[in-house]
Amino acid sequence: MTVVVLEEDSTITMATARAPTASDSTHSDNSSSNPSGGGAEGGGDDVPDNSNFECNICLDTAKDAVISMCGHLFCWPCLHQWLETRPNHQTCPVCKAAISRDKVIPLYGRGSGNQQDPRDKLPPRPSGQRTEPEPQGGFMPGLGLGEAGGFQFHFGIGAFPFGIFTTFNNWGGAAAVPPAPGTQQYQEERFLSQVLMAMGLLFLFWLIFV
Amino acid sequence: MANIAIQRIKREFKEVIKSDEAQKCAINVELVGDDYRELRGEIAGPPDTPYEGATFQLEIKVPETYPFNPPKVKFVTKIWHPNISSVTGAICLDILKDQWAAAMTLRTVLLSLQALLAAAEPDDPQDAVVAKQFKENHSLFLQTAQYWSHVHAGVPKGNSEFAKKVRCLQDMGVGEHQALVALSSCNWDVDRAIEQLFS
Numbered sequence: 001m002t003v004v005v006l007e008e009d010s011t012i013t014m015a016t017a018r019a020p021t022a023s024d025s026t027h028s029d030n031s032s033s034n035p036s037g038g039g040a041e042g043g044g045d046d047v048p049d050n051s052n053f054e055c056n057i058c059l060d061t062a063k064d065a066v067i068s069m070c071g072h073l074f075c076w077p078c079l080h081q082w083l084e085t086r087p088n089h090q091t092c093p094v095c096k097a098a099i100s101r102d103k104v105i106p107l108y109g110r111g112s113g114n115q116q117d118p119r120d121k122l123p124p125r126p127s128g129q130r131t132e133p134e135p136q137g138g139f140m141p142g143l144g145l146g147e148a149g150g151f152q153f154h155f156g157i158g159a160f161p162f163g164i165f166t167t168f169n170n171w172g173g174a175a176a177v178p179p180a181p182g183t184q185q186y187q188e189e190r191f192l193s194q195v196l197m198a199m200g201l202l203f204l205f206w207l208i209f210v
Numbered sequence: 211m212a213n214i215a216i217q218r219i220k221r222e223f224k225e226v227i228k229s230d231e232a233q234k235c236a237i238n239v240e241l242v243g244d245d246y247r248e249l250r251g252e253i254a255g256p257p258d259t260p261y262e263g264a265t266f267q268l269e270i271k272v273p274e275t276y277p278f279n280p281p282k283v284k285f286v287t288k289i290w291h292p293n294i295s296s297v298t299g300a301i302c303l304d305i306l307k308d309q310w311a312a313a314m315t316l317r318t319v320l321l322s323l324q325a326l327l328a329a330a331e332p333d334d335p336q337d338a339v340v341a342k343q344f345k346e347n348h349s350l351f352l353q354t355a356q357y358w359s360h361v362h363a364g365v366p367k368g369n370s371e372f373a374k375k376v377r378c379l380q381d382m383g384v385g386e387h388q389a390l391v392a393l394s395s396c397n398w399d400v401d402r403a404i405e406q407l408f409s
């Protein structure tokens with residue numbers, strides 16, 4: 001079923017992941033004065049003028065306001081709870097554009113003395129998660145061929161005579177993660193690969209000339 | 211109930227009451243009890259459909275986690291529609307399930323349901339029997355849906371031939387609604403309906 005009635009005044013924009021992430025934005029963290037955001041709070045019953053600044057989730061005047069890349073205003077606590085409800089399917093509650101924690105912009109009005117990033121307040125901001133990059137492939141610089149980087153030397157002989165030398169790379173099962181250059185292991189493996197290369201070449205010569 | 215849920219339902223309640231659609235009597239909500247946990251919705255059948263002139267009652271249950279999860283809505287008034295169970299009134303509509311968004315309100319839900327009445331989705335049915343009739347014998351579906359609107363949802367005029375067949379079954383001691391269901395699901399073939407009822 002695909003019958004959806006959206007608010008008429010909500011422009012349906014499909015703003016998907018294209019913006020610079022706001023994760024590295026810095027804010028002056030003078031957490032001294034009044035902690036309340038946005039003056040008139042609670043939103044009286046008959047204040048139609050304020051409706052432009054109502055959170056799209058709680059329908060109250062937005063507190064700790066953030067705005068999505070598609071231009072929709074929310075209280076950060078409300079939006080956070082929405083994102084938590086659907087961690088695998090984070091869409092804007094108004095227009096269903098893709099949104100995420102890092103793609104909302106905190107709004108700072110003049111009245112709010114505390115210029116702390118609202119995203120840092122209620123749920124403590126998760127610390128950055130960093131994984132080591134995949135190491136560059138190729139540790140076979142033997143005979144000067146592999147110095148360029150990704151060169152890998154595979155040497156295989158099928159049936160004749162015993163199939164001794166299959167792929168050099170998997171020798172000892174250590175090929176999955178090449179050691180970083182400069183370590184002792186790197187030196188050893190480099191030496192080993194050169195020895196094997198020499199043996200392979202000798203074997204070839206033996207095949208051809210004997 | 212969580213504070214945000216009550217606050218929101220109160221606001222939405224007023225929004226529906228004040229809305230243009232409510233002025234035109236297209237949608238309405240009423241409180242059931244006084245804690246905003248359960249509401250009674252009402253939608254008018256859209257024009258140029260077999261539901262024109264009808265008024266459908268809906269049961270709306272507001273969960274604790276509203277508005278982060280959708281309200282539970284079902285038809286109280288019996289209706290003949292591919293996406294609504296003719297037995298339980300359960301509704302198959304994506305925005306009441308996984309496509310719910312926190313910015314949707316009672317008003318948009320009621321309007322979506324009204325739109326559903328005007329644009330059925332027989333390929334994603336809730337009631338397979340109705341959906342089959344919708345696809346294979348559309349004119350009979352329209353007549354049946356109109357007759358259900360007449361019997362259950364306050365439309366003044368109804369098909370007299372259908373009324374005769376229902377009365378025929380009623381004379382055999384079958385309840386009116388039971389007779390209506392049997393005849394509707396047997397494409398108004400009286401013999402097959404009798405067979406279905408008494409086998």
